[in-house]
Amino acid sequence: MLQIIILAAGKGTRMRSNTPKVLHTLAAKPFVQRVLDRATDLGAASTYIVTGHGAEQVEQALANSGAAFVAQTEQLGTGHAVQQVLPHIQPEASVLILYGDVPLTKTETLSNLLMLVSSESMGLLTVNLAEPSGYGRILRDANEQVTAIVEQKDAGLEQLAIQEVNTGVMAVKGKHLLAWLPQLSNSNAQGEYYLTDIIAMACAAGIEVKTAQPRSEAEVMGVNDRIQQAQLERIYQREQAEALLTAGVTLLDPARFDCRGTLTAGSDCVIDINCIFEGDVTLGNNVTIGANCSIKNAKIGDNTDIKANTIIEDSTIAGGSDIGPFARLRPGTELALGAKIGNFVETKKVHIGAGSKVNHLSYVGDAVVGKGVNIGAGTITCNYDGVNKHQTTIEDDVFVGSNTALVAPVTVAKGSTIGAGSTVTQSSKDHQLVVARAKQRNIDNWRRPVKNPPSKK
Ligand code: UD1
Ligand code: CA
Numbered sequence: 001m002l003q004i005i006i007l008a009a010g011k012g013t014r015m016r017s018n019t020p021k022v023l024h025t026l027a028a029k030p031f032v033q034r035v036l037d038r039a040t041d042l043g044a045a046s047t048y049i050v051t052g053h054g055a056e057q058v059e060q061a062l063a064n065s066g067a068a069f070v071a072q073t074e075q076l077g078t079g080h081a082v083q084q085v086l087p088h089i090q091p092e093a094s095v096l097i098l099y100g101d102v103p104l105t106k107t108e109t110l111s112n113l114l115m116l117v118s119s120e121s122m123g124l125l126t127v128n129l130a131e132p133s134g135y136g137r138i139l140r141d142a143n144e145q146v147t148a149i150v151e152q153k154d155a156g157l158e159q160l161a162i163q164e165v166n167t168g169v170m171a172v173k174g175k176h177l178l179a180w181l182p183q184l185s186n187s188n189a190q191g192e193y194y195l196t197d198i199i200a201m202a203c204a205a206g207i208e209v210k211t212a213q214p215r216s217e218a219e220v221m222g223v224n225d226r227i228q229q230a231q232l233e234r235i236y237q238r239e240q241a242e243a244l245l246t247a248g249v250t251l252l253d254p255a256r257f258d259c260r261g262t263l264t265a266g267s268d269c270v271i272d273i274n275c276i277f278e279g280d281v282t283l284g285n286n287v288t289i290g291a292n293c294s295i296k297n298a299k300i301g302d303n304t305d306i307k308a309n310t311i312i313e314d315s316t317i318a319g320g321s322d323i324g325p326f327a328r329l330r331p332g333t334e335l336a337l338g339a340k341i342g343n344f345v346e347t348k349k350v351h352i353g354a355g356s357k358v359n360h361l362s363y364v365g366d367a368v369v370g371k372g373v374n375i376g377a378g379t380i381t382c383n384y385d386g387v388n389k390h391q392t393t394i395e396d397d398v399f400v401g402s403n404t405a406l407v408a409p410v411t412v413a414k415g416s417t418i419g420a421g422s423t424v425t426q427s428s429k430d431h432q433l434v435v436a437r438a439k440q441r442n443i444d445n446w447r448r449p450v451k452n453p454p455s456k457k
Contacts, residue, residue: 002114003093003174004044006035007081008100009052009072014225020054022100023061024223026233028260028278031223032058032100036065041107042096042114048088049100050081077192078168079184082177091175097195099168102222104232109214110169116210117171122202125169126211127220135165136196138211146209149196153189166196167220176207244271266302284319293324301337318354336371353396366408370396376420378403395430 012021022032032049039047047067051058052075059069070084082097089095094117096110109125116123124146126138136149137159149166150159180201184193202209214220218235221228240263241254249265251257256273263277266285275289279297283289287300290308298312301319306312310324314331320338323329327341332349335341339352342359350364353371358364360377366389367381379400381392390408394400398412401420406412411427412434418424419435428434 001090001093002042002044002096003089004039004042004047004096004098005082005085006032006039006047006049006067006098006100007078007168008032008058009050009055009075009081010101011053011075012101012224015223015229016226020058021223022058023054024229026103026223026229027236027258030061031103032062033065034103035098035100035105036062036067038098038105038107038110039067042110044096045093046088048085050084052081077186077190078195079181079193079197082195083181083184083193086178086181089174089177091173091178093174094171095174095177096171097169099222101224102168102220104221104236105169105214105219109212109219110171113169113171113212116212117173119173119175120206121208121210122173122176123171124199124209124211125167125214125220126164127167127213127217128163129165129217130163132160132163132165137162138164138166140164145203146199146211147203148200149194151188151190151194151196167214168195168222169220170195172198172202176202176205179205261296272308290325298329330365364392366390367392367394369394370398370414372397373400374398375400376402376404380405382407 008022010021015021015024023030026034036047048070049062049067050070050072052072055071072081072084094114096114113123113125134152136151137155138146139148139150141147180198183201184197186193188194199209218232221232223229223232237258238254240259241251241257244265245251245254248267250270253273257271257275259277261277261279263281265283268286269283270288272289272291274292276294281295282299284300284302286303289306292308293306293310296313298315300317303319304317304321307324310327312329315329315333317335318337321335322340324343326343328346329341330346330348333347334351336352336354338355340357340359341347344361345358346363348365350367350369352369353373355371356369356373358375362375362379364381366383373394382405383389383392392406392408393411395412395414397415399417401418401422403421404418405423407423407425410424412418413428413430415431416428417433419437422434422436424434424436
């Protein structure tokens with residue numbers, strides 16, 4: 001059985017924020033949520049989050065996470081933090097200790113570490129750093145066996161030269177934690193209860209301390225300020241970009257790519273610079289996306305061409321569509337095969353049938369548009385009467401002339417034609433011509449007004 005403890009009581013002063021540090025985000029997800037995701041991957045039976053600074057905010061944000069919260073009202077050290085969880089620890093469980101401000105650890109690294117835990121051994125995640133300053137150093141004996149961790153502030157000169165450091169992540173049998181944690185003392189340079197002191201206790205008890213290493217340093221980097229947050233964000237985005245490149249997606253510049261969710265793509269997709277993907281986005285084959293697009297929770301079918309500066313949210317695009325530039329597809333937009341949405345067109349809660357076109361400067365919302373429809377420039381569905389929303393239905397093969405206002409609820413029946421500039425308030429019958437505008441008058445020999453002469457004084 002696996003129990004996980006996530007330390008998240010620290011203040012995070014250097015973030016200079018009213019938001020507790022662990023709720024700050026990497027790729028739109030709180031650091032601590034990324035740590036919780038690892039607990040899910042590993043199938044933890046129970047997860048405890050130790051809260052202190054901003055405890056209420058943290059608990060509120062993670063109320064539905066399934067994790068339990070344990071308060072550490074005073075921050076007396078990492079050992080003291082884990083002590084708060086002792087009443088919940090099962091002797092037979094493997095206990096994994098993580099930090100809530102270390103967002104990029106891989107599940108594989110943690111499962112490698114957990115394989116080192118038994119009744120006779122524990123696991124410690126260490127890393128060799130060119131600049132080990134600030135970290136606890138790993139002490140080993142002549143046989144390379146780990147004997148203790150010494151904190152930076154307690155270390156002698158020789159120890160400070162050691163480059164193998166404690167990442168803070170460790171895995172121990174519950175019964176060992178139950179035996180060792182009550183024995184911690186705070187007689188050290190910082191007057192804190194150090195979790196790291198259990199390493200020497202393990203050695204004294206004949207429990208071997210086995211070590212594992214992450215594949216990259218980034219996996220164990222904590223965030224203390226916004227510079228480190230930005231650095232980890234770039235590392236994470238680069239990793240995702242490279243995964244897509246490896247999968248055969250063209251990114252015109254992987255350094256100008258951001259995915260804050262999940263992006264899956266078929267073959268031969270091309271993504272230009274500065275696009276942002278959020279939530280779950282799926283691209284079919286041969287999808288091209290121009291520069292500066294923002295796409296959130298969308299399914300985009302094969303051979304779709306999305307031009308620059310297009311914004312798409314909660315929409316489904318069947319395929320073969322042309323969208324943008326400067327189009328805005330709002331939630332509930334569904335495009336059937338080969339639909340076309342042009343520049344400065346806004347759509348919302350609308351189904352647009354196969355091959356239909358809304359090419360320029362229009363708003364189409366709360367509407368069902370059939371197949372082969374052409375909607376002229378400047379057409380607006382007037383869907384809101386100030387109180388309620390109403391539906392517009394445009395049947396197959398309708399031609400809507402430019403600058404038409406469709407006052408909902410209204411139905412434009414199959415094959416109808418609407419004259420430009422019409423304000424349509426009544427539904428049509430099949431194949432009718434609808435003209436609803438003031439009749440034109442032409443007046444002969446019209447004289448334009450002339451300017452008044454300047455008044456004499
Ligand atoms: C700790 C380790 C050090 C290691 C380093 C890795 C100890 C004594 N030292 O040092 O060996 O190299 O992490 O980053 O364990 N926390 C609490 N309650 C507390 C104190 C801390 O919840 O009372 C949490 C913090 O919010 C943070 C984590 O524990 O997430 C680590 O605390 P921090 O103060 O950063 O530990 P370091 O002194 O850096
Ligand atoms: Ca730290």
